[in-house]
Amino acid sequence: MNKALRKAVIAGNWKMNKNRQEAATLIGELKEKVAGAGCDVVICVPYTNLETALSNTNGSNIKVGAENCHWAKSGAFTGEVSADMLAEMGVQYVIIGHSERRQYFGETDVTVQQRVRAALDAGLTVILCVGEMLEQREQGVTSELVAMQTKIALGGVSEEEMARIIIAYEPVWAIGTGRTATAEQANEVCKLIRDTIASLYSQKVADATTIQYGGSMNAGNAADLLAQPDVDGGLIGGASLKAPDFAAIVEAASK
């Protein structure tokens, strides 16, 4: 309905992939292919590739993000990286609350909320991930769960700050499995997230918020998913590691 109010955002999540040479090669290929994109293009890369990504995308329309950040500004947190450190480098985006962080690294809704706060304070744009596990979908609790994840993560986020929040609906059962949610399933939950934002803020804020789908999105299914009224973009894992595949999704979002 109000899709025209929002800019589509296609973001790649490289996860723990690509050494520096591979990163430079991929970005080189991608830059040419997405130069005329009619949507925002972001690549979220491992910390070790941030410098390469920032220098190699300089002057292009590709923006750079990290895959996580800590909630503290600095301190005794071995192995962690703060939002301020990312912002100082020139990083503009950060993924927070990815299901792999929740599943394998003990991330909770509370720590997700704290990381969102730190990222916003540092001036970053957040790609906040929410989504249900297969058992939760089978138990019929998807709506309650996703609404709760969204509400807790946005606790303390002001209406003005919502302009720097992107939400990615990523059903855990669709991530890296080749099993994509149907366009209708994706839209249903993206709409639920939008309604949750409307209840927390206003319909105007909800209509202006970009909500992505993520989970086995590829060149073949992107157009169908992105045509849905409440799906404003994609968070892409596997298909973001190959320039032609990622570029094809960017093209689908540009129409």
Ligand SMILES: O=C(CO)COP(=O)(O)O
């Ligand atoms: O987790 C994802 C993006 O954050 C999705 O990964 P895949 O596209 O590989 O399923």
